[in-house]
Amino acid sequence: MKKMDFVLTADGSKTLYNAEIGECYHSKHGAVQESRHVFIKTGLEYYIQQTGALDVAILEVGFGTGLNFLQTADFMKDKSFRVNYVGIEGFPLPLTTIADTGYNETVDATVWSTYLDNYELALQKTAPVHERLQLTIDHTLLMDFQSDQQFDIVYFDAFAAVHQPEMWNDVALGHIARFVKPGGVFVTYAITGNLKRSMKSLGFSIEKAPGAPGKREMLRATKL
């Protein structure tokens, strides 16, 4: 993998630029804002409000720096539900890169330190981050991912379809859809005609939700 550089985004938080793909890990309009809006507010918070679930299984496609995991851990810290978080990541980042993201400034100090302490363990096996939160980072390519678990929420955070179309085709989306429980929610930062058609054909109902800064709309899909 080529060396990746940090880039400052519009909300003052950093992202990584992947030169091989030609894209950043997050929105240039604000990495943290995007994470909180797309995955926490429109995904996790919505799901908890709708279901009152006390146990939530989250599957992330493209774990990367773990920004979405950190925002999840920060959101749940003063609530009572438990989270089993599994991240799929084909190309895990070194701990030193994670430590340099500056995401410590966006979450509670304990959330940050327990993440750094458990990151490498989570790449080997399920890490008990605290009594209500466990993390597993599955070092695998999306299409090789297998699990006996079914998930309540999918955070779909692949690079954009123009750069990695193979992550957004019917085969890839169908592979992920198999791991979603009925009533489970799939959220992603983008929305296109192809994505809507694919998700409908995979048995999901489709909603256009307001997008993060820089994007008018995003997709939330619920498995029927």
Ligand SMILES: C[S@@+](CC[C@H](N)C(=O)[O-])C[C@H]1O[C@@H](n2cnc3c(N)ncnc32)[C@H](O)[C@@H]1O
């Ligand atoms: C848009 S970035 C995700 C950003 C991440 N959620 C974060 O907060 O840092 C896309 C991620 O997908 C990973 N990736 C790319 N191709 C993949 C594949 N075929 N299978 C699994 N992960 C892949 C990349 O390494 C990268 O970490």
